[in-house]
Amino acid sequence: xxxxxxxxxxxxSFRQGSGLVKCADGVSFxxxxxxxLCLVGESGCGKSITALSILGLLGRQGHVTGGExxxxxxxxxxxxxxxxxxxxxxxxxxxxxxxxxSLNPVFTISSQLTEVIRRHLRCDRKQAEARALQLLGRTGxxxxxAVMRRYPHQLSGGMRQxxxxxxxxxxxxxxxxxxxxxxxxxxxxxxxxMQLLRALRDETGMAILLITHDLGLVAEMADRVVVMYxxxxxxxxxxxxxxxxxxxxxxxxxxxAVPGTDAARDRRLLSIPGAVPEHYHxxxxxxxxxxxxxxxxxxxxxxxxxxxxxxxxxCCEAVAxxxxx
Amino acid sequence: xxxxxxxxxxxxxxxxxxxxxxxxRRAGNRAVQDVGFTIAAxxxFGIVGESGCGKSTVARLVMGLEKPDAGEVLFxxxxxxxxxxxxxxxxxxxxxxxxxxSGSSLNGRKRVRDILAGPMIWHGVVPRxxxxxxxxxxxDMVGLPRGAQARYPxxxxxxxxxxxxxxxxxxLNPELIILDEPVSxxxxxxxxxxxxxxxxxxxxxxxxxxxxxxxxxxxxxISHRIAVMYRGRIVETAASxxxxxxxxxxxxxxxxxAVPSTxxxxxxxxxIVLRGEAYGSGWDDGCAFRGRCPCADAxxxxxxxxxxxxxxxxxxxxxxxxxxxxxxx
Numbered sequence: 001x002x003x004x005x006x007x008x009x010x011x012x013s014f015r016q017g018s019g020l021v022k023c024a025d026g027v028s029f030x031x032x033x034x035x036x037l038c039l040v041g042e043s044g045c046g047k048s049i050t051a052l053s054i055l056g057l058l059g060r061q062g063h064v065t066g067g068e069x070x071x072x073x074x075x076x077x078x079x080x081x082x083x084x085x086x087x088x089x090x091x092x093x094x095x096x097x098x099x100x101x102s103l104n105p106v107f108t109i110s111s112q113l114t115e116v117i118r119r120h121l122r123c124d125r126k127q128a129e130a131r132a133l134q135l136l137g138r139t140g141x142x143x144x145x146a147v148m149r150r151y152p153h154q155l156s157g158g159m160r161q162x163x164x165x166x167x168x169x170x171x172x173x174x175x176x177x178x179x180x181x182x183x184x185x186x187x188x189x190x191x192x193x194m195q196l197l198r199a200l201r202d203e204t205g206m207a208i209l210l211i212t213h214d215l216g217l218v219a220e221m222a223d224r225v226v227v228m229y230x231x232x233x234x235x236x237x238x239x240x241x242x243x244x245x246x247x248x249x250x251x252x253x254x255x256x257a258v259p260g261t262d263a264a265r266d267r268r269l270l271s272i273p274g275a276v277p278e279h280y281h282x283x284x285x286x287x288x289x290x291x292x293x294x295x296x297x298x299x300x301x302x303x304x305x306x307x308x309x310x311x312x313x314x315c316c317e318a319v320a321x322x323x324x325x
Numbered sequence: 326x327x328x329x330x331x332x333x334x335x336x337x338x339x340x341x342x343x344x345x346x347x348x349x350r351r352a353g354n355r356a357v358q359d360v361g362f363t364i365a366a367x368x369x370f371g372i373v374g375e376s377g378c379g380k381s382t383v384a385r386l387v388m389g390l391e392k393p394d395a396g397e398v399l400f401x402x403x404x405x406x407x408x409x410x411x412x413x414x415x416x417x418x419x420x421x422x423x424x425x426x427s428g429s430s431l432n433g434r435k436r437v438r439d440i441l442a443g444p445m446i447w448h449g450v451v452p453r454x455x456x457x458x459x460x461x462x463x464x465d466m467v468g469l470p471r472g473a474q475a476r477y478p479x480x481x482x483x484x485x486x487x488x489x490x491x492x493x494x495x496x497l498n499p500e501l502i503i504l505d506e507p508v509s510x511x512x513x514x515x516x517x518x519x520x521x522x523x524x525x526x527x528x529x530x531x532x533x534x535x536x537x538x539x540x541x542x543x544x545x546x547i548s549h550r551i552a553v554m555y556r557g558r559i560v561e562t563a564a565s566x567x568x569x570x571x572x573x574x575x576x577x578x579x580x581x582x583a584v585p586s587t588x589x590x591x592x593x594x595x596x597i598v599l600r601g602e603a604y605g606s607g608w609d610d611g612c613a614f615r616g617r618c619p620c621a622d623a624x625x626x627x628x629x630x631x632x633x634x635x636x637x638x639x640x641x642x643x644x645x646x647x648x649x650x651x652x653x654x
Contacts, residue, residue: 187583187584188580191598192599195598214585215587216587219585220585220586220593240589243589254513254514258513259516259517259520259540259542260587260588262569262586262588268521269517269521271514271518271521272518273518275485275515276512278482
């Protein structure tokens, strides 16, 4: 089997003042057909810009300065806007965290949804409306006919995200990129949306690239996981292996820092000292070293290692077994 | 007052916000209805709930930033709601607040030194120009380098700014600190630092906390007792361990089920999935949760249940009909 999309050594830089600042450094991972891949990390780790670069949505300030994104044998980064438009929204679509600003406030749900369908599937208005009704029903927006006539501000946050999902699914994409889709929503609504996404994946066989900072969501949704820290992938692997036997010190620390609802209250939370380095762009060696309890043994060596098939870790000590599992 | 009396007691607190809805009509939002609780010395009381449940309004009512429509707020047995500012001011140092957004709650044009010294000089805790030793002590307490005092708020990360806010709240030796979502805007690694800091400070200083949050894990980690709010009312309250081990109200059960767990072995577990979202104005007499409740029947529309005891240990729930609770799927 071929990966659906393959990101190879991606470098992304942003213009800051007169210089360029590298925010993603050598990011590599693949998304396989039908899988849910979680891209997880704290704010500023580069997970969202990596996703935006897939669809060419970096804007004027952002530039891909190296690497390639292979989709169906083509490098998405080398396509013209026109060629990209045929893929965006049709084969690869995206939903965002910011449900307030992702829908156009002056158009009804119906007109925004049918526009996508007519644009990509070249059908008439009647067919598009029938398809839109069907999509709204499938995403749980009932009664669909009434929701079609509504404007975004007349819907609650959860309903808006469902409308976004309906729009993203309109043309039967092979990959759905979901950038923190439930961060702005309440946890009971989050559960509804996550169950919907999983059911849609099971039905349609599309792959989902789920970007999140919540390790709980990762543990519940992911087939595979990519952990990012300060612009680099630090650990990649099968979700079960990565969560039950995390290898990178950052992954381990992050898992221990989550206050659970089932753990004993008297167990002290492990916190990671310090904060994510703000100016990691020109750092050499291991970017986690300043916060890592094992940095005295490794000397800051941070190449990628493959301890087992399908697993990669940016830490030599984890691989050498110096850090006891 | 004896030393056993609670630091804070809140009784039957209610607040309705009115909004213009059309030309003449006004729409009311019953943000807080009949909320009551007590906080003992050295105790953390947590209020948890989803957005719009009224938890932040409770914090603002306790602080006197909003005036309640009904009910009482007693600080060491003395009523503080409705006190004129002149009479409230001498009490202010004794209860302080920390907000979610540390960026906007610190004056960006002042150095940390002046941010910390301001309230102490204003309330006469230290003489003008004599705050230096206390500032050093406060920075040590919250784990910031002493050199931080010469810098401005924007030079710090979110977690460090929250430490400054905590230092400012501590500067007046308060007996109660109201923490409104203090860790919600922080990354998980930094969130753990702040939660541990708050626990250490409480162990050392004996200060009480009213901790408002929506992250159940964080609220559980810090609180001795917890109240769950839904649509303006407390639906369940119990000791922290008890609430998480034996949730009684259908909403609490669904809320606990909805929290994602990092434990791989709990993946795919059966859970209650609530339908719909919170809606309606909450003006009728029925239970506000009935529209989403898997256990609701016709009686729930006629009258809401009172908050009543589940057992002898102060575990109260506002549902008499749930029984063994909803089916998980």
